[in-house]
Amino acid sequence: MSSEANTDFRPVIKFLSTHKVLKRFSGFSLIGIFNTLIHLSVVTGLVEFFHVFPVWANCLAFAAANSFSFWANSRWNYGTPLTGDRYRRFLVVSLAGLAITAACTAFAEMMGWHYLIGTALVFVALPALTFMAHHRWTWAE
Numbered sequence: 699m700s701s702e703a704n705t706d707f708r709p710v711i712k713f714l715s716t717h718k719v720l721k722r723f724s725g726f727s728l729i730g731i732f733n734t735l736i737h738l739s740v741v742t743g744l745v746e747f748f749h750v751f752p753v754w755a756n757c758l759a760f761a762a763a764n765s766f767s768f769w770a771n772s773r774w775n776y777g778t779p780l781t782g783d784r785y786r787r788f789l790v791v792s793l794a795g796l797a798i799t800a801a802c803t804a805f806a807e808m809m810g811w812h813y814l815i816g817t818a819l820v821f822v823a824l825p826a827l828t829f830m831a832h833h834r835w836t837w838a839e
Contacts, residue, residue, distance in 0.1 A: 719833065725775035726829050729767055737763035764792055776837040787836040795828045 740759035744750040750758070768788045772778050799820045806816025 722775055722833060723829050726771060726832070727825060729770045729775060730825060732770070733763045733767045736766050764789065767792075771832070771837070778837060784836060788832065791828055791831045791836055794831070795824055798824055798827065 737756075737759045740762050741752070741755045744755035744758060745752055768785055769780065771788075772780050772784065778784065802819040802823065803813065803816035806813060806819065
C-alpha cells in the first residue's frame with residue numbers, strides 16, 4: 699500500500715475556484731463569522747445574565763444562529779426567498795455538520811490528542827463541506 703494518500707482534491711479545488719462559487723464561499727464565510735458571534739453572545743448572555751443551564755443555552759443559541767445563517771445566506775448570498783423546504787434542507791446540512799463536529803472531536807479524544815486538535819479538525823473540514831452541501835443542495839440552482 700502506498701504511503702501517499704489516495705484522496706484527490708482536484709474536483710473540490712476546481713469547484714471552489716470558479717468566480718461565482720468563490721464569491722458565494724466568501725459570503726458564506728463572512729456570514730459564518732457573524733453566526734459564530736451570535737451563538738457566542740446568546741450562550742454567554744443566557745448563562746451569565748439569566749442563569750440558564752449551559753446545555754439549554756447552547757441549544758437556544760444554535761436555534762438563533764442557525765436561523766440567522768439561513769436568513770442571511772438566503773437574502774444576501776443567494777438572493778432567494780425563504781421557504782420551508784429550503785430551511786429543512788439547510789437544517790439537515792447543519793445537523794450533519796454537528797455530527798461531523800462530534801466525530802472530529804471524538805476521533806481526537808480517541809487518539810489521546812488535546813481537545814483543541816479536534817476543534818481544529820472541525821475548523822478545517824466543516825466550512826468547505828457544509829458550503830458545498832448547501833451550494834449544491836440547499837440553494838441548488
